[in-house]
Amino acid sequence: MTEHQIVVIGGGPAGMAAAVAAYDQGVTDVAIIDREAELGGILRQCIHNGFGLYKLGRELTGPEYAAVYQAQVVQRGIRVYPDTMVTNLTKDRIITARNRQGILQIKAGAVILAMGCRERSRGALNICGTRPAGIYSAGTAQKFINCLGYSVGKRVVILGSGDIGLIMARRLSLEGAKVEAVCEILPYSGGLTRNIVQCLEDFGIPLYLSHTVAEIHGKDRVEGVTIAQVDQNRRILEETKRYIPCDTLLLSCGLIPENELTRAAGIPMDPITSGALVDEHRQTQVPGIFACGNVLQVHDLVDYVSDEAETAGIGAAEYVRQELHAGRAVNTVAGNGVRYVLPQQIHTDAGCDIPLFLRVTKPFGKVRFTVRSGEEVLVKLTCPKAAPGEMVRIQVKADMLAKVTDAVTVELEELA
Numbered sequence: 001m002t003e004h005q006i007v008v009i010g011g012g013p014a015g016m017a018a019a020v021a022a023y024d025q026g027v028t029d030v031a032i033i034d035r036e037a038e039l040g041g042i043l044r045q046c047i048h049n050g051f052g053l054y055k056l057g058r059e060l061t062g063p064e065y066a067a068v069y070q071a072q073v074v075q076r077g078i079r080v081y082p083d084t085m086v087t088n089l090t091k092d093r094i095i096t097a098r099n100r101q102g103i104l105q106i107k108a109g110a111v112i113l114a115m116g117c118r119e120r121s122r123g124a125l126n127i128c129g130t131r132p133a134g135i136y137s138a139g140t141a142q143k144f145i146n147c148l149g150y151s152v153g154k155r156v157v158i159l160g161s162g163d164i165g166l167i168m169a170r171r172l173s174l175e176g177a178k179v180e181a182v183c184e185i186l187p188y189s190g191g192l193t194r195n196i197v198q199c200l201e202d203f204g205i206p207l208y209l210s211h212t213v214a215e216i217h218g219k220d221r222v223e224g225v226t227i228a229q230v231d232q233n234r235r236i237l238e239e240t241k242r243y244i245p246c247d248t249l250l251l252s253c254g255l256i257p258e259n260e261l262t263r264a265a266g267i268p269m270d271p272i273t274s275g276a277l278v279d280e281h282r283q284t285q286v287p288g289i290f291a292c293g294n295v296l297q298v299h300d301l302v303d304y305v306s307d308e309a310e311t312a313g314i315g316a317a318e319y320v321r322q323e324l325h326a327g328r329a330v331n332t333v334a335g336n337g338v339r340y341v342l343p344q345q346i347h348t349d350a351g352c353d354i355p356l357f358l359r360v361t362k363p364f365g366k367v368r369f370t371v372r373s374g375e376e377v378l379v380k381l382t383c384p385k386a387a388p389g390e391m392v393r394i395q396v397k398a399d400m401l402a403k404v405t406d407a408v409t410v411e412l413e414e415l416a
Contacts, residue, residue, distance in 0.1 A: 001094075001105045001106070001107055002104060002105070002106045002107070003106070003107045003108075004029050004030065004031040004079070004106060004107075004108055004109070005027050005029040005030065005108070005109040005110070005320050006019075006022050006027055006029065006030045006031070006108065006109060006110045006111075006112065006313075006316050006317065006320060007030075007031050007032075007033060007093075007095060007106055007108035007110075007111050007112070008022075008030065008031070008032045008033070008111075008112045008114055009033050009086050009089070009095070009111065009112070009113055009114060009115055009261065010032075010033075010034060010041070010113070010114035010115045010116060010293070010295070011032050011033075011034030011036065011038075011039040011040070011041060011080065011082075011114075012034075012039075012040065012041020012042060012043065012114060012116050012293065013040075013041060013043055013065070013066065013069065013293065013302050013305050013306055013309070014041075014114035014116070014292045014293025014294065014295070014305050014306070014308070014309040014312075015032055015034065015039075015041070015112070015114035015293070015309070016032070016039055016040075016066075016069035016070065016072070016073055016309075017069055017305070017306040017309035017310055017313065018112045018114055018290075018292055018309040018310065018312050018313035018316070019031075019032050019073060019078050019112075019313065020069065020072045020073060020076065020078070020310075020313065021309065021310040021311075021312075021313030021314050021317075022112070022313035022314070022316050022317045023076045023078060023313075024076075025313070025314055025317035025318070026317065026321075027316075027317040027320050027321070028076075030076075030078050030079070031078070031079040031080070031081065031106070032073070032078060032079070032080045032081065033081045033084050033086055033095070033097055033106075034080065034081065034082055034083075034084065035083065035084060035085045035086075036082065036083070037082050037083050038082065039066065039069075039070050039073065039080065039082075040062075040063065040066035040067075040070065041066070041116055042062075042116060042139070043062035043063060043065055043066040043302065044062065044063055044066060044147065045062070045139075045142050045143045045146045045147050046061070046062030046063075046142070046146075046167075047061050047062060047063065047146045048061060048062070048167055048170075048171070049061050050194075051064070051065040051302050051303070052064075052065050052068070052302075052303065053303070054301065054303035054304075055302075055303035055306050055307065056068065056303075062302075065302060069306075081097070081099070083099050083100065084097050084098070084099040084104075085097060085098055085099070086261060088261070088264055089111065089261045089262075089264055089265045089289075090264075090265060091265055091266055091286050091289075093107065093108040093109070093110065093111050093288055093289065094106070094107055094108075095107075095108060095111065108288075109288070109319075109320045110288045110289070110290065110316040110317075110319045110320050111288065111289045111290065111316075112290045112291070112292065112309075112312050112313065112316050113261065113262060113276070113284075113289065113290065113291040113292070113295050113296075114291075114292055114293045114295060114309065114312075115257075115258040115259070115261065115295045116257075116258055116293060116294045116295055117255040117256055117257045117258055117294040117295065117298060118255070118256055118258055119137040119138065119139050119140075119164075119251070119252075119253075119254075119255060119256070120137075120251070120253045120254045120255070120256055121137065121251070122135055122251060124253075125159075125251065125253060127213055127214075127215070127216055128214065128215045128216070129215040129216030129217060129225075130216060130217065130218055130219060131216075132216070132218035132219060132220055132221050132222050132223070133220060133221050133222070134152075134153060134218070134221050134222035134247055134248045134249060135216070135222060135248075135249045135251070136152055136248070136249075136250055136251070137250070137251050137252070138158070138160075138162070138164040138165045138167075138168045138250045138251065138252040139164055141168055141172075141248075141250050142164065142167075142168055142171065145171060145172075145175065146171075151175065151177075152172075152177075152248055152250075153172075153177060153222075153246075153247045153248025154176075154177050154178065154247055154248075155177070155178050155180055155245065155246040155247050155248065156169075156172050156177055156178070156179045156180065156246060156247075156248040156249070156250060157179075157180050157181050157182075157183070157213070157225050157227070157244055157246045157248070157249050157250070158179065158181070158182045158183070158249075158250045158251075158252060159183050159212065159213045159249065159250070159251050159252065159253060160182075160183075160184060160185075160190070160251060160252035160253040160254070161182055161184040161189040161190050161191050161196075161207060161252065162190045162191055162252040162253070162254060162255070163190075163191045163192055163195050163300070163389075164252050165182065165191070165250060165251075165252025166182070166189075166191045166195040166196060166199040166200060166252075167195060167199055168250060168252070169182055169199050169200060169203070169205050170198065170199035170200075170202075170203060173203045173205070177248075179203075179205045180244050180245075180246055181205075181206050181207075181208055181227065181244060182200060182205060182206070182207045182208070183208045183211040183212055183213060183227050184207065184208065184209050184210070184211065185210070185211065185212045185230055185234055186209070186210070187209050187210050188209065188362070188363045188387065188388070189207065189209070189389060190254075190388065190389045191389050192300055192389055192390060193387070193389075193390070208227065208229075210229055210230055211227055211228065211229050211230065212227065212228065212230055212234075212236065213225050213226070213227055213249065214226045214227060214228040214236050214241055216249060217243075221247060222246060222247055222248060222249055223245065223246075223247070224243055224244055224245040224246055225243075225244055225246060225249055226241050226242065226243050226244075227241070227242060227244060228240045228241040228242070255294065255298045256274060257273070257274045257275045257294060257295045257296065257297075257298065258295055259274065259275060259276070259295060262275075262276050262284075262291065262295070265286060265289065266286065267284045267285060267286050267289060268284070268285045270340070270342075270344060272334075272339060272340040273296070273297045273298075273340055273342060275291060275295060275296040275297050276291045276296060277344045277345065278290075278291055278296065278342070278343050278344060278345070279329065279343050279344075279345045279346060279347065280311075280343050280345075280346045280347065280350065280354045281311065281312070281314075281315030281318070281324060281325075282296065282308065282311050282312035282315055282343070283312075283315055283319070283324070287319070288316075288319055290312040290315055290316050290319075291312065292305075292308045292309040292311065292312035292313075293305045293308060293309055296308070296342070297340075297342050297357065299391065300389065300390055300391050301391075304357075304391065304393070325347055325349075325350050325351075326347070327347045327348070327349040327350065328347060328348055328349050329345050329346065329347050329348070330345070330346060330348055330373070330404055330406065330407050330408055331344060331345055331407045331408070332344055332345065332346060332356065332407070332408045332409075332410065333407050333408065333409040333410070334358065334409075334410060335409045335410055335411025335412075336411040336412060336413075337360055337361055337362075337364065337367070337411065337412035337413075337414070338358050338359075338360060338361065338410050338411060338412060339358070339359045339360060339361045339388065340358060340359060341356055341357070341358045341408075341410050342356070342357045342358070343356075346396075346401070346408065348401045348402065348404040349401075349402065350398070350401070351398055352398050353395055353396065353397050353398050354395075354396050354398075354401065355393050355394065355395050355396070356371065356393070356394045356395075356396060356408075356410060357391055357392070357393055358391070358392050358394070358410055359388055359391055359392065360386045360387065360388055360392070360412065361388065362388065363385075363386070363387045363388065364385065364386045364387070364412065364414050365384075365385055365414065365415070366382070366383070366384055366385065366414070366415040367382070367383055367385070367386050367412045367413065367414050367415060368380060368381070368382045368383075368412065368413045368415055369381040369382075369383065369392065369394060369410060369411070369412050370410070370411055370412070370413065371394060371396060371408060371409070371410050372408070372409055372411075373403070373404040373405060373406050373407065373408050373409070374405060374406045376403050376404070376405070378396055378397075378400040378401070378403070378404070378408070379394055379395070379396055379397075379400065381394050382415070386412065394410065396408075
């Protein structure tokens with residue numbers, strides 16, 4: 001059995017940032033296990049720009065952003081296990097993995113989970129119709145086009161308006177394909193506003209809100225789809241059905257955190273985020289196991305992923321050195337208009353500022369967020385608008401945390 005002080009599972013942006021942060025805290029025995037041949041994760045296929053504006057102060061493409069952290073991993077001599085799949089993780093931090101050399105076991109002083117997330121497949125959507133070729137998840141189509149150089153189709157319908165789907169609508173248009181429509185079952189888009197503008201409006205691609213794909217047609221290859229409007233309970237309105245000829249259907253219907261290893265280790269999960277329950281250090285409720293990035297909560301910006309990963313890396317290093325703060329803890333609660341708050345638990349005597357991350361339940365105009373503990377108001381933040389597709393970050397000062405006596409609740413009030 002091999003031993004490492006800290007083992008990071010996943011070599012994407014979260015895994016690399018966490019490993020670098022842990023190393024810089026003085027714990028030099030850090031290893032990254034990744035199932036791909038190269039580090040970078042999903043960033044290697046995201047060739048569009050818009051990465052790094054917040055974190056690095058310059059606009060980069062996905063591969064360029066990944067290269068920044070790859071260089072830092074190499075510079076520090078962090079051990080990397082490429083082409084290695086982790087198959088099991090125990091509460092005692094024993095990792096079982098396999099690669100072409102065989103099966104290996106690693107005993108870790110601390111583990112950082114950074115496995116990212118996967119896309120929701122057609123099988124999870126229960127779409128009626130045949131099972132022809134030409135149906136892809138948006139991320140799969142992105143890899144085929146950007147990494148492998150394949151064309152996926154000429155006439156395309158996209159179901160779902162997540163950021164990957166919006167970006168692929170633009171990418172396909174640039175490749176000469178015609179995107180017939182983007183359908184979103186919700187009455188609002190799940191993507192960033194900038195992507196709706198830059199990827200749909202600038203290319204004249206129609207976005208149909210409160211619409212879904214009712215049926216898929218075709219025998220060997222997709223020949224067309226029937227789309228329809230849905231009511232407030234997401235039931236198809238038969239009288240609104242219409243047929244759109246196409247040869248490709250892309251699915252951009254949400255991301256699911258890749259938490260099979262988390263569940264195998266018996267780590268308590270949050271049913272809203274589909275990630276682990278964590279404190280402000282991103283430590284799960286199993287001591288010594290930390291989580292960060294999209295395996296913990298689905299992020300909009302990779303810059304926030306890197307920030308969160310650094311928090312987890314620092315926390316893991318402090319745990320290994322037996323310096324991790326573990327004082328009085330309270331839960332965070334999602335109040336009116338708020339879907340979830342992360343971290344789900346905070347230590348009020350930590351002596352440092354703690355950022356809270358949250359998403360709202362539906363699109364709002366101008367709103368005021370209030371963070372309170374009982375009758376004590378800790379923070380008030382006014383935003384010109386809030387939408388489920390855009391994460392909100394609220395910083396709670398250390399001196400205000402010292403006043404906390406009960407659970408911390410975050411709620412919003414819509415302003416006129």
